[in-house]
Amino acid sequence: MPPGGGRITVELAKKDPHHPTGNRCTGERFEKSLDVTLNSVVFRSVGQDLTTVGTSIEMTSRILEPALLALTVLAVRGRVKR
Incomplete structure (x- = not known):
């Protein structure tokens, strides 16, 4: 507020x-919407601008990493059980 009261006028250009x-x-808009949805809901984006191949590799690795970790846990569990 200005000293002593008064009005403030804001004009947006x-x-x-x-x-x-x-x-x-269009296909381009669909691809962009799918990318935004997957990055916000399923995947966490790294915040870097990646190529299409880089984005695909990142998404694939994010899917495979938990599966490989689960298989590793099952393999270790099987070895320890014996």
């Missing part, structure tokens, strides 16, 4: 939003 025209359902 932003255009009014408009609805996009044309085809909204």
Whole structure:
């Protein structure tokens, strides 16, 4: 607040939003939405810009790591049981 009271006026130099025209359902938009959904719900993104191959490798490793860890635990358990 300004000293002694008064009003503050804020003006935004932003255009009014408009609805996009044309085809909204494209493969590029679907891929982006899938990537955002998977990174926010299933996977934790590393915060780096990766190529498509790098992103695929990261997602695959995040799926396989718990499975390989579980198999390792079962193998050790089987050895210790004997």
